[in-house]
Amino acid sequence: MNVMIIGGGGREHVITKYISRNPRVTKVYALPGNGGISQYAECVKISAEDIEGIVNFAKTHAIDFAIVAPDDPLALGAVDKLEAEGIKCFGPTQEAAKIESSKIFAKELMTKYNIPTAKYKVFSSIDDALSHAATSDCPIVIKADGLAKGKGVTVAENFKEARDAIIACMKNKTFGKSGENILIEECLKGPEVTVLAFTDGKTIIPMISSMDHKRAYDGDKGPNTGGMGVVAPNKYYTPEIADYCMKKIFVPTINALNSEGRKFKGCLYFGLMLTQDGPKVIEYNCRFGDPEAEAVLPLLESDLLDIMLAVRDERLNEVNVKFKDGASCCVVLASHGYPMLYLTGYEINFGEAESLPGVEIFHAGTKLEDGKFFTAGGRVLAVNAVSDDLASAREKAYEAVSMINFEGMSYRTDIGTK
Numbered sequence: 496m497n498v499m500i501i502g503g504g505g506r507e508h509v510i511t512k513y514i515s516r517n518p519r520v521t522k523v524y525a526l527p528g529n530g531g532i533s534q535y536a537e538c539v540k541i542s543a544e545d546i547e548g549i550v551n552f553a554k555t556h557a558i559d560f561a562i563v564a565p566d567d568p569l570a571l572g573a574v575d576k577l578e579a580e581g582i583k584c585f586g587p588t589q590e591a592a593k594i595e596s597s598k599i600f601a602k603e604l605m606t607k608y609n610i611p612t613a614k615y616k617v618f619s620s621i622d623d624a625l626s627h628a629a630t631s632d633c634p635i636v637i638k639a640d641g642l643a644k645g646k647g648v649t650v651a652e653n654f655k656e657a658r659d660a661i662i663a664c665m666k667n668k669t670f671g672k673s674g675e676n677i678l679i680e681e682c683l684k685g686p687e688v689t690v691l692a693f694t695d696g697k698t699i700i701p702m703i704s705s706m707d708h709k710r711a712y713d714g715d716k717g718p719n720t721g722g723m724g725v726v727a728p729n730k731y732y733t734p735e736i737a738d739y740c741m742k743k744i745f746v747p748t749i750n751a752l753n754s755e756g757r758k759f760k761g762c763l764y765f766g767l768m769l770t771q772d773g774p775k776v777i778e779y780n781c782r783f784g785d786p787e788a789e790a791v792l793p794l795l796e797s798d799l800l801d802i803m804l805a806v807r808d809e810r811l812n813e814v815n816v817k818f819k820d821g822a823s824c825c826v827v828l829a830s831h832g833y834p835m836l837y838l839t840g841y842e843i844n845f846g847e848a849e850s851l852p853g854v855e856i857f858h859a860g861t862k863l864e865d866g867k868f869f870t871a872g873g874r875v876l877a878v879n880a881v882s883d884d885l886a887s888a889r890e891k892a893y894e895a896v897s898m899i900n901f902e903g904m905s906y907r908t909d910i911g912t913k
């Protein structure tokens with residue numbers, strides 16, 4: 496079987512590594528892939544947003560199965576176009592991906608189907624948005640409607656911050672069309688939990704819960720990033736809460752999407768906040784989280800490709816999706832300056848880190864040249880350790896981190912201490 500994976504970060508590295516283990520796989524291509532992924536796949540210089548290029552490549556390389564991992568190609572309809580050419584895909588259609596690509600759509604869906612979420616208002620006029628913000632009690636949350644590379648949300652502590660965020664979206668067009676319409680939401684409080692779930696639109700199977708660390712610096716300080724580390728499972732997510740979420744959030748979301756004629760097949764990401772009034776949805780993503788995938792998938796015991804094929808063919812109910820006992824701790828190593836300006840092109844020394852038992856190093860932004868790895872992105876590596884419990888997973892992950900170095904290497908030292 497020839498498999499193609501779209502994307503080139505740590506998430507795509509873990510997926511590529513694990514699907515390569517399936518004996519049915521003969522060849523894997525990654526578009527565009529990265530240095531680490533090139534150990535398991537042939538990397539092809541086609542961008543994840545070049546849908547025409549992706550479809551042409553698939554047609555000329557006898558691709559049997561495509562995994563579309565990032566949000567942009569999903570929102571651009573990569574799955575629809577590949578499936579129209581007879582290429583089976585893991586990932587939602589453009590219509591179903593709207594649950595991530597429009598936050599207003601997601602909110603309206605939750606309201607219509609009684610799925611718990613923060614109270615909100617939609618604005619298409621900057622004056623209305625500013626006057627609403629001026630009369631609201633802070634903190635309030637300002638969100639651009641569309642995709643914004645993880646930067647479209649501002650938790651505003653005061654009116655000035657709210658005003659700056661509204662002006663950035665609606666006047667300065669920092670996020671282009673994505674910020675033409677915005678949401679202003681009530682600010683929720685409580686521990687955050689990520690739950691990734693496999694679904695074929697009929698069956699939904701949640702994976703082990705996790706906790707992302709979105710802020711750049713220790714103590715949840717500094718700007719938001721794509722994610723600086725993850726632990727799984729998330730200790731706040733008790734079996735009782737999981738049961739509640741299944742009944743009140745996960746199943747109702749799948750049913751709601753079906754009722755709207757937007758059947759979702761792929762990985763659905765639930766960003767939840769455990770408030771005093773119960774769990775509420777903060778956001779949906781239409782894909783695996785990054786770096787959540789690098790912490791959660793190492794705990795998966797079942798074969799990833801078999802699950803993905805079952806999702807595509809709507810027979811997820813026939814597969815046994817099993818997770819290992821134990822815990823993961825994943826620490827992201829970034830380039831100095833990330834998520835703002837940073838330099839790349841520095842050689843990475845791994846020391847003995849890769850030989851530590853339970854440790855896996857996923858490449859987020861690297862390139863391979865003459866047998867050596869160099870930095871090539873803001874997030875460079877995701878170092879994950881699996882162990883019997885979180886404390887020992889954390890110890891192992893940081894032991895591995897201490898063996899790695901590159902110029903400007905930056906990371907949080909407090910992943911998994913919350």
Ligand code: AMP
Nearest residue numbers: 613636645648650680681682683777778
């Ligand atoms: P998102 O880009 O949607 O993942 O949002 C980024 C972060 O903003 C989330 O992980 C939360 O920490 C925070 N956030 C988003 N919406 C809310 C809300 N309604 N209340 C409190 N925090 C929020």
Ligand code: GLY
Nearest residue numbers: 721722784785786
């Ligand atoms: N780590 C958050 C995300 O993938 O959206």
